[in-house]
Amino acid sequence: MLYREAGQFKASYAEDAQIFPIRQDRIGFWLLMLVFGVAVPFLASEYWLKAILIPVLIFSLAALGLNILTGYAGQLSLGSAAFMAVGAFAAYNFILRIEGMPFLVALVLAGLTAAAVGILFGLPSLRIKGFYLAVATLAAQFFIVWALVKFPWFSNNSSSGVVTAQDVTILGYTFATPEAKYVLTFLIVAFMALLAKNMVRSSTGRAWMAVRDMDVAAQVIGFRLMRTKLLAFAVSSFYCGVAGALYAYTYIGTVEPEGFNLDLSFKILFMIIIGGVGSIMGSFLGAAFIVLLPIFLDNFVPMIFGDSLGAGFVSNFQLIVFGGLIIFFLIVEPHGLARLWQIAKEKLRLWPFPH
Amino acid sequence: MKLKQTVLLGAAMAGLLASSVTSAAEEQFIGLPSYRVGPYAAGGVGIFGGWIDYMQLINERDGGVNGVKLTWEECETEYNNARGVECYERLKKKGSTGNTLFQPVSTGITYSVLEKVAQDKIPMVTIGYGRTDAADGRVFPWVFPMITTYWSQASAIVNYMGQKEGGMDKLKGKKIGLLYHDSAYGKESHAIMDKLAAKHGFEVIKIAVAHPGNEQQSQWLQIRQAKPDYVVLWGWGVMNPTAIKAAAKTGYPREKLIGVWWSGAEEDTVPAGAAAKGFVAAGFNVAGANYPVVADIKKHVYGKDKGNMEDKSRIGSVYYNRGVVHGIITVEGIRKAQEKFGKGKSLTGEQMRWGLENLNLDDARLKALGATGFMPPLKITCADHEGPGKVKFQQWDGTQWKAITDWVESDRPLVRGMIEESAAAYAKEKGIKPRDCSKES
Numbered sequence: 001m002l003y004r005e006a007g008q009f010k011a012s013y014a015e016d017a018q019i020f021p022i023r024q025d026r027i028g029f030w031l032l033m034l035v036f037g038v039a040v041p042f043l044a045s046e047y048w049l050k051a052i053l054i055p056v057l058i059f060s061l062a063a064l065g066l067n068i069l070t071g072y073a074g075q076l077s078l079g080s081a082a083f084m085a086v087g088a089f090a091a092y093n094f095i096l097r098i099e100g101m102p103f104l105v106a107l108v109l110a111g112l113t114a115a116a117v118g119i120l121f122g123l124p125s126l127r128i129k130g131f132y133l134a135v136a137t138l139a140a141q142f143f144i145v146w147a148l149v150k151f152p153w154f155s156n157n158s159s160s161g162v163v164t165a166q167d168v169t170i171l172g173y174t175f176a177t178p179e180a181k182y183v184l185t186f187l188i189v190a191f192m193a194l195l196a197k198n199m200v201r202s203s204t205g206r207a208w209m210a211v212r213d214m215d216v217a218a219q220v221i222g223f224r225l226m227r228t229k230l231l232a233f234a235v236s237s238f239y240c241g242v243a244g245a246l247y248a249y250t251y252i253g254t255v256e257p258e259g260f261n262l263d264l265s266f267k268i269l270f271m272i273i274i275g276g277v278g279s280i281m282g283s284f285l286g287a288a289f290i291v292l293l294p295i296f297l298d299n300f301v302p303m304i305f306g307d308s309l310g311a312g313f314v315s316n317f318q319l320i321v322f323g324g325l326i327i328f329f330l331i332v333e334p335h336g337l338a339r340l341w342q343i344a345k346e347k348l349r350l351w352p353f354p355h
Numbered sequence: 356m357k358l359k360q361t362v363l364l365g366a367a368m369a370g371l372l373a374s375s376v377t378s379a380a381e382e383q384f385i386g387l388p389s390y391r392v393g394p395y396a397a398g399g400v401g402i403f404g405g406w407i408d409y410m411q412l413i414n415e416r417d418g419g420v421n422g423v424k425l426t427w428e429e430c431e432t433e434y435n436n437a438r439g440v441e442c443y444e445r446l447k448k449k450g451s452t453g454n455t456l457f458q459p460v461s462t463g464i465t466y467s468v469l470e471k472v473a474q475d476k477i478p479m480v481t482i483g484y485g486r487t488d489a490a491d492g493r494v495f496p497w498v499f500p501m502i503t504t505y506w507s508q509a510s511a512i513v514n515y516m517g518q519k520e521g522g523m524d525k526l527k528g529k530k531i532g533l534l535y536h537d538s539a540y541g542k543e544s545h546a547i548m549d550k551l552a553a554k555h556g557f558e559v560i561k562i563a564v565a566h567p568g569n570e571q572q573s574q575w576l577q578i579r580q581a582k583p584d585y586v587v588l589w590g591w592g593v594m595n596p597t598a599i600k601a602a603a604k605t606g607y608p609r610e611k612l613i614g615v616w617w618s619g620a621e622e623d624t625v626p627a628g629a630a631a632k633g634f635v636a637a638g639f640n641v642a643g644a645n646y647p648v649v650a651d652i653k654k655h656v657y658g659k660d661k662g663n664m665e666d667k668s669r670i671g672s673v674y675y676n677r678g679v680v681h682g683i684i685t686v687e688g689i690r691k692a693q694e695k696f697g698k699g700k701s702l703t704g705e706q707m708r709w710g711l712e713n714l715n716l717d718d719a720r721l722k723a724l725g726a727t728g729f730m731p732p733l734k735i736t737c738a739d740h741e742g743p744g745k746v747k748f749q750q751w752d753g754t755q756w757k758a759i760t761d762w763v764e765s766d767r768p769l770v771r772g773m774i775e776e777s778a779a780a781y782a783k784e785k786g787i788k789p790r791d792c793s794k795e796s
Binding site for chain 2: 046047050051052055146149159160161162164251252253254256257258259263294295298312314315316318319
């Protein structure tokens with residue numbers, strides 16, 4: 001009833017091409033931005049900001065990066081965590097070794113470094129596809145983490161290999177409080193998500209999708225495969241790299257190579273599978289699902305069962321429920337949470353008179 | 356705070372997260388970032404089980420510390436840094452005075468919350484892991500890498516070898532293999548071993564084993580060729596039994612294979628079977644259930660069916676006893692702080708920090724606790740947050756661990772020098788002005 005587009009006419013190309021063609025969506029979007037950008041920093045407690053909202057945003061960005069590569073360009077990758085590690089260590093070294101390096105510039109340079117490494121490991125994609133490519137990117141995962149441990153230069157000769165991120169200072173203002181760090185993360189993630197959304201709607205994105213759907217056909221109609229695939233690797237790694245740098249600087253505060261292991265790569269892959277492959281919004285939904293569900297279960301399961309069952313059982317039970325819910329969602333909607341949302345929207349347009 | 360959450364996520368979630376503590380009596384809350392699932396679960400179940408059992412013992416037998424009941428809550432980290440940070444934030448405001456002591460039992464989580472604990476004024480105790488140079492209490496007032504650190508351990512192991520050879524000068528010209536887990540944890544051994552090698556004139560052969568370490572053929576071939584006089588096993592998890600078995604296959608004497616404390620538990624030797632017989636490992640706590648403190652836990656805690664361990668046969672194992680050590684330090688820190696800030700009162704994190712900084716577990720105190728020989732005597736000062744740096748060497752006799760030495764000292768001046776150097780570099784990088792310990796009371 002409320003969600004009707006009747007009477008909304010598109011009178012110009014700009015109106016026709018906008019991201020949210022329906023007015024209700026636009027209002028909803030800006031409300032969401034206002035809530036998360038303005039209200040949340042004022043209202044949320046330190047715990048919510050530091051332990052829940054910041055990681056969800058950062059993992060959303062990483063998932064977004066992988067979604068560009070896997071969801072849009074169709075190249076399966078298991079190296080996302082490694083590219084995050086590249087970004088984190090690159091940002092650390094840029095700030096450490098170059099006097100007066102501004103944080104945002106370091107962030108972009110970190111992304112570019114990750115993009116360069118991404119292109120390097122994307123080269124095999126020109127010859128191999130599908131699961132074989134996944135194995136090639138697996139090499140990136142192991143090689144990068146190994147290299148970061150092997151060469152102490154990356155961690156500035158820290159005896160344990162763990163480095164502490166420097167303070168985040170932009171134009172003389174130090175982002176020290178959880179609120180400030182949240183706002184910074186939010187702005188960067190929102191900006192990059194907008195960028196990604198426009199990228200996938202542009203000719204670049206169309207080229208990716210053409211390659212994804214059938215690369216021979218795409219080549220025949222004139223897309224340059226090498227350029228398209230490597231661009232997807234570069235952009236994807238750039239996003240992962242920035243996510244890694246944010247992970248170090250606004251979230252955990254330290255960087256250690258082992259933190260960016262294969263488990264994290266799988267986690268990011270699961271985020272896009274659960275959230276929706278080939279969907280910007282799906283990256284956010286998937287990241288929220290994977291990050292929040294274990295925390296929710298950790299609070300919820302002991303509340304139901306109390307102490308009667310023993311902590312070991314409770315911990316294992318959470319994992320069982322977590323796995324069960326993932327399977328449940330995949331059976332209910334194999335295309336992910338984003339698709340569920342889309343179906344809900346279509347139903348809502350007809351509601352309450354479906355005929 | 357509750358209002359904010361309600362606004363944010365509705366009443367249902369707020370209800371979940373609101374603190375469930377309602378008791379009016381004085382209490383002392385300890386947050387436990389435990390891991391009972393995941394790759395490190397075997398250690399986590401033992402350590403957190405022993406720790407909880409000891410706190411339960413204090414509640415059951417003594418009615419708390421001077422009447423202050425200990426309360427705790429577990430938070431599953433899966434040994435994952437991000438989950439550990441979430442747990443730290445979740446636990447820090449619980450209880451009447453907030454979380455007063457954080458022991459992550461994970462080096463990664465230690466680093467992740469290192470700066471947060473100073474801001475939140477919550478002391479962090481890291482026993483046998485974590486950041487070694489935090490032993491310099493002038494630079495790291497809130498971090499306590501107690502009893503011993505990796506560097507002290509490496510030095511103590513070399514001293515043990517010296518003892519075996521009949522004098523430190525006999526180490527000259529010897530070859531010592533260092534079979535290490537190829538990770539930040541394993542590399543922690545390099546700098547100290549190089550220093551010790553230069554000092555005593557032995558040669559270190561560093562051999563890396565990639566995680567997880569269930570394939571070590573080439574490494575042991577290298578050991579066979581180099582014929583080192585000793586091999587230090589700086590391993591973790593499945594790497595340990597694999598190394599022990601490979602040593603047996605290669606014919607390398609197990610008596611010369613010396614494990615670190617993350618290589619010397621029943622979980623490392625039992626899977627290796629008969630091959631493990633004779634294997635020696637360092638430890639800052641010993642195995643065995645025949646200590647009065649463990650007997651008391653059996654009597655007062657398991658007697659009332661309030662024990663935490665599901666597998667009761669693990670009571671008295673290396674990891675379980677390590678958890679009891681965690682418990683003893685927690686409780687004794689509270690006791691010491693109460694002496695200054697009022698007996699029978701809940702403490703804040705700041706008060707708890709004072710208690711830990713003035714902790715003195717001498718032989719008499721350990722005897723009263725029923726822990727003589729169970730852990731080394733411990734004295735913490737403002738400048739020295741580590742303490743004795745001593746370890747005991749235990750040998751696996753095929754069925755259980757047997758202590759074969761007394762507490763072995765480390766090379767204190769050398770290790771302390773490295774710690775101070777490294778801490779000073781950190782202080783310079785972070786712009787920290789070290790405390791003046793002569794002004795602390």
